[in-house]
Amino acid sequence: MRKTRILLADDHQLMRSGLRLVIERQPDLTVVGEAADGREAVALAKSLRPDVAVMDISMPNLNGIEAAHQITQIHSEIAVIMLSMHPDESYILRTLKAGAKGYLLKDSAEADLITAVRAVAQGKSFFSPAVSKVLLDDYIRKLKRSGAEDRYDLLTPREREILQLVAEGKSNKEVANLLNLSVYTVETHRSNVMQKLNLKGVPELTLYAVRKGIIS
């Protein structure tokens, strides 16, 4: 069986070696390279073509978000997992916009790393479970303040299904295949979801799904 090839990018050697140890204990995973800053990560991603890049957000020279953006621009098949300290929507939205597939909190990196790597390697999204609670709290507070209601209830069961699949990282075509629908129908449902929830783009939709605990 072909092992999942992983690139580690973190400016701290201790952190990298810790992560490497966790990964290398899995028979199906292997670390192919280590980068100490964003620039090196981009260069190694280009030359090594890993399946997954686990990347710290705060790095010198080029930060993780910028590096993820550059990597996914050139090689969209490389799944990037961002390592972050902050369970905050600003960070999540930015990493999603940069094309990252996973968002892993450093506090739970050791426990969730393997799950996250496997999920994104299969084309799914991954978000640390702790993130969802913080985002939901923020969201509820915001709703209370503005007096608005959660519009999730407005969604039909089909729309909820499609929301989840899109948030998990599936393309319209994949969703259509899974649900036995035409791509056109999926697109219509998807734009309805966006409209009802007042969202712009897949990153916001994904963030919403994470917040609601639909995906993690």
Next chain:
Amino acid sequence: MHTSNSQPVSEKAPGPRSPAHRLRTVLLLAFGGLLALMIAAGVSALFSLRRLHVLEQQVSNRFVSHTRALSEVVISVHIYDDQLAQFLLDDQPAGPRDADTQIAGRAAKVHSAIQSYPSDGGPQESRLLQQIEKSLSEQEGTSSALLSLAPEDRQARAPGFVHEQLLPRSLSILQVSQQIAYLNGEELAKSNQDLLTKFASLQARLKSMILAALAAGLLISLLGTFYVLRLERQGRGRYLALADSRQELEKLSARLLDIQEQERRSIARELHDEVGQTLEALLIDLGRLSKLAGADQRAMREHIDRLKRLVENSVKTVRDIALLLRPSMLDDLGLIPALEWQAREVSRRGEMEVEVHSEMASEQLPDEIKICVYRLVQEALNNAAAHASAKNARVTLTQVAGKFQVEITDDGQGFDPRRVRGMGLLGMEERVKRLAGKLKIESRAGHGTRIVAELPFNDGSVPVVP
């Protein structure tokens, strides 16, 4: 901060021996002296004039009294002579006894007139008076001898006596009295001359006093001008020095802010990189260790779990401190997401709801502006939540041609910005001033606070730093 902890700067008053103070004393003394001089001159002139006036009065009184006494003498002599001549030459005298007493009365009048002549005359005058008296006495002797004669005898000798003795003597007395009058006149002229001399000396004294006063006045005005010019020069010098030191101070405080930010950044990095990362790695290792420990080693796993919780706490603490020192969001995400993050953090603590509105065209802001705005908002929100007990706050960012504006409003208690100048507000001002911006603080007790900072900013390029 809403608590004022500004310390009044005590201006050190110039010591009593300072040059300015000495000069002031000198000027005061000089003006006082000048005034005293003028008063003294005036008073002495008045006294002198009064004395001169009295002297003049005395002189004229003396002249008048002497002249009057003299004319009294002359007239009484004349009457006496006249009466005598008349009696002697008269053919039908009323009676010898009557005539006798009458003539004696006339003589007594003459004597009394001479006696009553003022005694303050010179020796010459009294000699002349004695002469008159003497010739009068002689005449008296002769005339009484004549009177005692029988009327026939008397009649026979009378014309001779009158023509040969009485008239010449009378004439001589007149001459003597003229001499006395002349002497009197001379005395008057001399006294007048004396008065004139005294008046001239008074004039001279007055003139010299006026000259002295003028000279002193000139000297004082020169001194005063010099003093004023010197003060002006000193004032200008001090003003320039003050402006200089103020500029220096501004530079210094800007430099301090820079250093503070650098220090914070380096401490944050140090904390995060060294302590934080070590702790994170430790967490990972502890996790692995806990997995390595078999299911049967429960005590050991519990131990490891406790260690993990301790480390997690430390990680959180270190992270919070590092974030406070240097918000990594600014570097990772840019200004607006960082502000939104900050707003959510405040909201999450349950202190106050914060909204961030941005109408920014570009996120390409220079680091100085990012830090400045971030710290402004941080300080303002801190104040609003901690001191003003605000429930809601709003941060608005706008970007107009060449200007970047951040506005922070809250619905807290507010304060009087003219009186309250805590370190927090001062720090805000320093930061904004450093970037050549303007800071406006509007607040009223009970009406919340509005803080607006305007920063000059050319799109995407370096900020205009003075």
